[in-house]
Amino acid sequence: MLEKHLGETKYFDRFEGFDLDKGISSVIFLGNGNLSIQSEILEMSKEEAGILSTLQHDNITPILSYGTINGRFYLTEPTMDGCSLAESDPVIANAP
Numbered sequence: 001m002l003e004k005h006l007g008e009t010k011y012f013d014r015f016e017g018f019d020l021d022k023g024i025s026s027v028i029f030l031g032n033g034n035l036s037i038q039s040e041i042l043e044m045s046k047e048e049a050g051i052l053s054t055l056q057h058d059n060i061t062p063i064l065s066y067g068t069i070n071g072r073f074y075l076t077e078p079t080m081d082g083c084s085l086a087e088s089d090p091v092i093a094n095a096p
Contacts, residue, residue: 002028016079019064024078026064031073042073049075 004016012029019026031042049066056062066075 002030008032017076019076019078022064022078024064026076026078029075029077033072042068045073045075 001020002015002017006014006016006027008014011032013032015028015030017026017028018024031045046066046068049063052060053063053066061077061080064076064078066073068074
């Protein structure tokens with residue numbers, strides 16, 4: 001369930017929300033429908049999400065779920081405490 005729009009990137013809108021299946025607060029990345037590259041990004045995102053969803057490590061944010069809804073790719077992660085890499089590292093914050 002989407003609750004608050006947090007921002008956007010070239011390919012994704014980012015939302016704060018709630019994962020009803022898991023019962024926890026989450027961050028949802030939803031493909032923004034950039035039609036010029038949508039199919040390439042969609043296939044790459046599905047493949048990478050499948051691989052990343054199998055990783056389990058304290059320093060890796062787990063993927064709760066991913067897939068497509070109304071033709072748009074989505075990925076959910078639990079809300080994590082702390083700051084983002086962009087907030088903690090100016091080099092990352094200014095990367096293209």
